Amino acid sequence: MLASIEKNILLFLLISVGLIALPHIYHIPASIFGFFVLLLTWRFIGIWKPSCLPGKLLLFLLTVGGLVLLYSQHQGLFGRDAGTRLFMTALALKLLEIRQERDLYLIVFLAFIVAASQFLYEQSIAMAGYILFVCCVLLGTLVAINSRRQNTLNALKTSAVILAQALPLAIVLFVFFPRVEAPRWMLFEDKSRAKTGLSDSMEPGSISDLGFSDELVFRVRFQGPIPPNAQRYWRGPVFSVTDGKRWTAAKRYTYTAAAEPDFSEPAYRYTLLLEPQNNNWVFALEMAGDFPPQLHMNSEYLLTRSGNPDKRAEYPFTSYPSYRTGELSGHKLRTNTQLPGPASQKITSLIKRLGGFDTRPEQFVDRVLQHFNRENFSYTLTPPLMEDNPIETFLFETRSGFCSHYAAAFTYLMRVANIPARVVTGYHGGVLNPVGNFLEIRQADAHAWTEVWLENRGWVRVDPTAAVAPERIEQNVNIEQQIASRNISFFSADSELARQLDWLKQARQLWSSVDYNWQRWVINYHSANQTQFLASLGIESLKQMLYWLVGLGALFTSILSWLLLSRKEKTADKVLRCYRRFCARLGKAGLKRNAGEGPLDFAKRSKKAYPKQTEAIDEITGLFIKLRYQKESSQADLSRLSERVDQLKIRRR
Amino acid sequence: MQNPIAPLLESANRSILGKQHQIRLALCCLLARGHLLIEDIPGVGKTTLAHTLAKLLGLNYQRIQFTSDILPADIIGASIFDPEERSFKFHPGPIFNQMILADEINRSTPKAQSALLEAMEEQQVTVEGKTYHLPSPFFVIATQNPAHQIGTFPLPESQLDRFLMRIELGYPNRNAERELLRGQSRYHLIENLQTELPPEQLKNIQQLVNTVHVSSALLDYLQNIITFTREFPDYPCGLSPRAGLSLLNAAKAWAFMDSRDAVLPEDVQAVLPSVAGHRLRSASQDSGAVVAPILERVNVL
Numbered sequence: 023m024l025a026s027i028e029k030n031i032l033l034f035l036l037i038s039v040g041l042i043a044l045p046h047i048y049h050i051p052a053s054i055f056g057f058f059v060l061l062l063t064w065r066f067i068g069i070w071k072p073s074c075l076p077g078k079l080l081l082f083l084l085t086v087g088g089l090v091l092l093y094s095q096h097q098g099l100f101g102r103d104a105g106t107r108l109f110m111t112a113l114a115l116k117l118l119e120i121r122q123e124r125d126l127y128l129i130v131f132l133a134f135i136v137a138a139s140q141f142l143y144e145q146s147i148a149m150a151g152y153i154l155f156v157c158c159v160l161l162g163t164l165v166a167i168n169s170r171r172q173n174t175l176n177a178l179k180t181s182a183v184i185l186a187q188a189l190p191l192a193i194v195l196f197v198f199f200p201r202v203e204a205p206r207w208m209l210f211e212d213k214s215r216a217k218t219g220l221s222d223s224m225e226p227g228s229i230s231d232l233g234f235s236d237e238l239v240f241r242v243r244f245q246g247p248i249p250p251n252a253q254r255y256w257r258g259p260v261f262s263v264t265d266g267k268r269w270t271a272a273k274r275y276t277y278t279a280a281a282e283p284d285f286s287e288p289a290y291r292y293t294l295l296l297e298p299q300n301n302n303w304v305f306a307l308e309m310a311g312d313f314p315p316q317l318h319m320n321s322e323y324l325l326t327r328s329g330n331p332d333k334r335a336e337y338p339f340t341s342y343p344s345y346r347t348g349e350l351s352g353h354k355l356r357t358n359t360q361l362p363g364p365a366s367q368k369i370t371s372l373i374k375r376l377g378g379f380d381t382r383p384e385q386f387v388d389r390v391l392q393h394f395n396r397e398n399f400s401y402t403l404t405p406p407l408m409e410d411n412p413i414e415t416f417l418f419e420t421r422s423g424f425c426s427h428y429a430a431a432f433t434y435l436m437r438v439a440n441i442p443a444r445v446v447t448g449y450h451g452g453v454l455n456p457v458g459n460f461l462e463i464r465q466a467d468a469h470a471w472t473e474v475w476l477e478n479r480g481w482v483r484v485d486p487t488a489a490v491a492p493e494r495i496e497q498n499v500n501i502e503q504q505i506a507s508r509n510i511s512f513f514s515a516d517s518e519l520a521r522q523l524d525w526l527k528q529a530r531q532l533w534s535s536v537d538y539n540w541q542r543w544v545i546n547y548h549s550a551n552q553t554q555f556l557a558s559l560g561i562e563s564l565k566q567m568l569y570w571l572v573g574l575g576a577l578f579t580s581i582l583s584w585l586l587l588s589r590k591e592k593t594a595d596k597v598l599r600c601y602r603r604f605c606a607r608l609g610k611a612g613l614k615r616n617a618g619e620g621p622l623d624f625a626k627r628s629k630k631a632y633p634k635q636t637e638a639i640d641e642i643t644g645l646f647i648k649l650r651y652q653k654e655s656s657q658a659d660l661s662r663l664s665e666r667v668d669q670l671k672i673r674r675r
Numbered sequence: 676m677q678n679p680i681a682p683l684l685e686s687a688n689r690s691i692l693g694k695q696h697q698i699r700l701a702l703c704c705l706l707a708r709g710h711l712l713i714e715d716i717p718g719v720g721k722t723t724l725a726h727t728l729a730k731l732l733g734l735n736y737q738r739i740q741f742t743s744d745i746l747p748a749d750i751i752g753a754s755i756f757d758p759e760e761r762s763f764k765f766h767p768g769p770i771f772n773q774m775i776l777a778d779e780i781n782r783s784t785p786k787a788q789s790a791l792l793e794a795m796e797e798q799q800v801t802v803e804g805k806t807y808h809l810p811s812p813f814f815v816i817a818t819q820n821p822a823h824q825i826g827t828f829p830l831p832e833s834q835l836d837r838f839l840m841r842i843e844l845g846y847p848n849r850n851a852e853r854e855l856l857r858g859q860s861r862y863h864l865i866e867n868l869q870t871e872l873p874p875e876q877l878k879n880i881q882q883l884v885n886t887v888h889v890s891s892a893l894l895d896y897l898q899n900i901i902t903f904t905r906e907f908p909d910y911p912c913g914l915s916p917r918a919g920l921s922l923l924n925a926a927k928a929w930a931f932m933d934s935r936d937a938v939l940p941e942d943v944q945a946v947l948p949s950v951a952g953h954r955l956r957s958a959s960q961d962s963g964a965v966v967a968p969i970l971e972r973v974n975v976l
Contacts, residue, residue, distance in 0.1 A: 595892075598976055617974040620940035652937040653888040 031166050032069050034174060035126060036062065038159040039113065042137045045152065046110060049143050051095055054107050057088060061114035068118075076118055085115050106139045126167050133160055147540040158185050198556070198571050201549040220258050220447050220468055222301065224269040226405075226412065226426035237297075239449060239467070240305060241538050243460040244292040249307065251451050253343045255471065255483065256305040256463060258448030260322040266362040267412055269430060269445050271322075281321070283480065285311050285342035293338045295542055299331040305448055305463075307341035308483065314338060321354075322444075334546045347480030350442060358442035358475065365438040366414060378439035383476055390435055391489040394428065397421070401491035428486040429470040442475035446483070457528075458535030596660060597649040604642050604667045608632075611672040621646055632672060642666050678934050679880065680706075683731050683871040690727045690864050691720055693851030699932065700842050700949050701728060701816070705877075706884050706928040709839020709921060710795055710815040712953065717779075717820065719844045725776040725816040726865050732877055733870035734773035734812070739791075741783035743826060747790035751800050765802060770794055773810050773874070777817040781827040791815070792834050812877060832912075832954070839921050840946070841953035841962065880931070887927040888937040896940050896975055897923060900947070903973050910955045922950045940975040 040062055047055055061084070068075040076084060088111040095107065113132045119125060137153050137160070161181030162174070169177065240256075261269035290307060304317055304325040314337050317325050327335065350358070365373075373379065376389040398421055405423040408415040413434045416427050429445045436443035450469035452461035471485040547555075556567060605615045605624070613631050615624045625643040629636045645663040649655045680702065687698045701724060704711045713721045722738070729736035739750055752768030769775070770791070777791055794800050795815050800807045817838065820827055835841070847855060855861075872880070897919065905913030914922070923938075925946040930938045947969065952962025959965050 598892075601976065617972060618944070618970045620944060620975050622939060622941045623944075647937070647939060650892045651888075651890045651939055653890075 029069055030174065031126070031163070032120070034159075034166050034177070035129060035163045036066055036069075036117070038156065038163050039117065039129065039133050041156050041159060042133050042140075043110060043113075045140055045144070045149065046106065046136070049103065050107055050110060054091060054095060054110060057091055058110050058114040061117055065117045065120075081115070081118055084118070088112075088115055102139075102142050106136070106142065109136050109139060123167065127164075130160055130164055130167075145545050147537055147544075150540075150544075154185070158182050161185065194574070196547070197552075198567060198574075200567070201547070201552045220301070220303070222259060222271060224261055224426055224430065224445060224447060224470060225267055226408075226416075226423060226430050237465045239299075239463050239465055240294050240296045241460050241462050241541075242292050242294050242307075242452065243458075244290060246291060248454065248461065249290055249343060252488075253307075254451050254461075255308045255446075255469070255485075256449040256452075257308045257310075257323060257325075257446060258303055258305050259301075260324055260444055260446050260473070262322070262358050262444035263360060264362060264430075264434070269433075272357050281348050282311075283309060283323075283345040283347040285309070286344045286346075287342070288344075289340050289342050291338070291340050293336055295336045295538070295546070296334065297541075298334055302327050302329070302331040304335075304337060306337075306339050308343065309345040310339050310341050311345075312338075312340040333548075334541060336542065336546060336551075345480075349480075350475055355442055355475075358444050359437050359440060361434075361437055366411075368414060368418060369435070369438060372417065373435060373439050378435075383439075383441045383474070386439055386441065387436070387474055387484055390432060391484070391486060394432075394486055394489040399428075399490045401487065425487040426470045428490060429472050432472045432484065432486040436472070436474055444473050446471055446473050455531045455534050455538070457531045458538050460535075460538060462534060597646065597663065600660070600664050600667050601642075601646045601650075604646075604670065607667070607670055607672055621650075635670065635672065638666060638670050642670070678932070679872060679876065680932050686731055686868060686871055687727050690861060690868065691724055692854050693847045694720070694724070694844060697842050697844055698724065700840060700946070703925060703928045703932055703946065704840045704949075705732075705812075705814055706880055706931065707839060707921075707924040708812075708881055709924065710817070710837065712780075712835070712838040712841040713816060713818045713844060714821065714841055714953075715818070715844045716824075719846060720861075721816075721818040721844060722776060722778065723861050723865065724844070725774070725818075727868065728816070729774040729776075730865055730868040731871045732774070733873045734814070735810075736774045736776070737769040737772035738776040738778060739769050740778045741780050741787065743782055743784060745783045745787045747787055750787060750790050751794065751802060754803055763803075765805070765807070767807065770800065771807070771809060773812055773814065775813075775815045777815055779820055780817040781819040781829055783828065785828055785831075788828070788830065788834065791817075792837050796837055812874060812881075829958075835953050836915065836917060838953065839925060840949040842949050843962070884924075884928045884931045887930050887935070889923065889927070890937065893938050893940065893943070896973070897926075897943060899973050900943070900969055903969055904951070904955060907968060909968065912955075914951060914954060918951065918954050922946065925950050944970055 043055075043058055043062070050058075064075075092104070092107055092111055095104075109132065113129065113136055116125065116129050116132060120129070134157070137156055140149060140153055158178065158181050161184055162178040165180045165184075166174070166177040169180075259271055262272045263270045289311065292307070294304075294306065296304060304313075304327050306313065306325050309323060310319070310325060313319065313325060316329075317327050317337065319325050372393075376386065376393055378386050381389075400422040401424065402422045403424050405427060406420050408420065412427075413431050416423055416431050417435075426445075426447075429447075433443045433445050447468070447470045449463045449467040450471075451467050452463040454461055469487070471483060471487065473481045474484050476482050556562075601621070608628055609615065611632075613628055619627075621643050625639050628639050632639070642663060645659050645666065649659050649663060684695075684698060684702065687702075688695055691698060701711055701713075705728070713724070715721060725738075726736065739745075748768065750768050750770050752766050752771065754763040754765045756762070757764045775791075780788060780791070794809060795813075798809050798811070798813055800809065819830065846852075858864075900922070901914045901919045904910050907913075922943065926938050926942040929942040929946050930936075933942070935942075948962040948966045951969070952959070952965045956965050
């Protein structure tokens, strides 16, 4: 009955349940979390005042209340969120119903499920560490329930040892056990969760404040040199259709394959670890020459992948910054010079002034860039809204904007001047993590630029933003981004604070590096990776691997059992261990203690063999007898015994 | 602590020559409130030992010579009709003494043997519905002749179990025998012995023996011994729980006699042959050989 469940076990259990529920605060609506906290607090109070615990009727009403709450939030019980919340509510309700020992077990196992459900939301290394810690506390609860040991610390220690022992087995299973890909319906997809990222259209005029997100998009590790920042354009969706405000992709090129451009050296080889995305675009350095066969490159050189973009994936690439594309088909020419309507007088005159229609396209491109550079254009992330006729407003009135404004305006000008042009979006730059020697590209690195088709050269990248804010492109000095990521230092470089911040920065980089490897080797270890990894170990098939597993298991077990059987009985008794050490010392010198020989008899015999050590042997034996057989002994005796045994020097006879 | 046992042992050793260990065991058995069985051929000093101990402890002493025609009434006593009072009156037998020497107990029939053994176990005698308490302390030293001698009824195992210890005296060594031959009559010597340990003090000591500390490590060893005897194929049957208790009590007394306040494995080993020998193999005379496998194989630590 309840009375027999000790207070400290309950306390232990409730604390561990609280710890488990804590990270769920981010994913669970306040009402359900509040319900959980309320019941947990109730139970806490119930430890000291058992009379205030709810009776059967009240408990029933609470259960109904919890179900109503769940239903009002979800209208169902399927899916990741609903399931997690159901378990949380059930756990909270069960807490109020602890009557027997089996209820405690039930709660512990429920808590394990709730702890595991945390991984459906977050799989970071920090969360894994936290869950491991929480599991340790939970196991400690189980230990406490079973041993009835009063000492909390001892229970925790035992559970930590159990976990530590389980870890190697978990690692072996993780590496070798066939990875099962969860069927799609089990992925608990949650479309409501908004992921920031590039979108499939661009409408610069409607944005007045480009929010920055520090969220990681992908990481790149180069084999060999890393290209300079000015060449680090990671190609994303291409927009070639516009209505004057909004730029979208041309539908018809989505699935047609690309004609491979002519590449010339240098080549950059790298692997790219892509974080979960909303769209199935894969970003590669311009221009990707070799890419994995599971990727598809359309005629606008956009790489896409089939399958779930919600999954982290890793791809090897080879890119060539210098390339030359071929001729433009008639249809493509039409698409890339498409305009929503005739250009206004103002724009035509600007183009005329800059030598459009007459000069060679290359020259015109340069002149427009010069125009951006010389006139009073500025780069800002908080441009004014340009609702109607955004391009004209931008070119003649506001003259401030971010990359999309420039790319859109530039492309428009090119098209009016009959030069095929299109907007390319993607990412630019990336910050090198010197610890892990990889580039990190974040959402804040999103960029838009223009591609112009020139006779004999094909598609050529032109970045009008570079004409306005060259530092943005060349050095990647992206002030706003740095502020956003809190990397910037407002203090003079030599101040103490700056140095500390530097240290912080290094720590941050180290952490990103650890996280990169965690994502790469642990989270991203799915069946394809496993197959690849196992193949590198010479395991080709599942059957073979099973043989391996069984074989390894048998080997491990036999070695372990052999060790266990052959090992001399080891004892937890410190006193006995000390004395065994003493016996071992004498034994090494040639005097073995017989199994049935008591300490006094052995002392007598050893004194006879080593008369010089009489005093030491007497003291050791005396202390041992005191510690082992007598009523009272102290810790000091034990340390003295250990000390004396260590001091004992016996020369071989 | 001045051990009150020491002078007693010294006196006893003076009257029984060359048998220090056996005397020590006999006294240990007494302190552990157990009864003693001495098995040996006639004439090696069994009676002298019993008599000496009785004298030194100041106990009233009675010897019962068991013969094949002895009856229970000869031991316990009998109700005899008193013509003057016209009623039966109980005449207590020789058992109503503090120290009994039951000489040659295996010469009598089982019926008489069991009368003594029952009294030993229960410390009381019931005759015709009336219970008579035996004096305290009550200590029986029984002697028996080796089973191969003519006209013996060997004690069954269940009866042997009632004796805490069985010891063998053996022949005296050459020096001791020489002194025996030259010295004065043992009988006179014993008659002149002084009481070294009066009964009240004996009771105190018996209490003190109970307080000797037994650590769990020692109990481990003791239990290992008991388990070993139950599993070892050479023993027909292992030590009973009563035997285990006896072993522990004897070891406690032995530790006390060594002026120690805690029992050591050596104490257990010292009393083991006498306590376990007759229980493990009653027919064998050499207790040391019987328990040798235990001492050799059961790990002390």
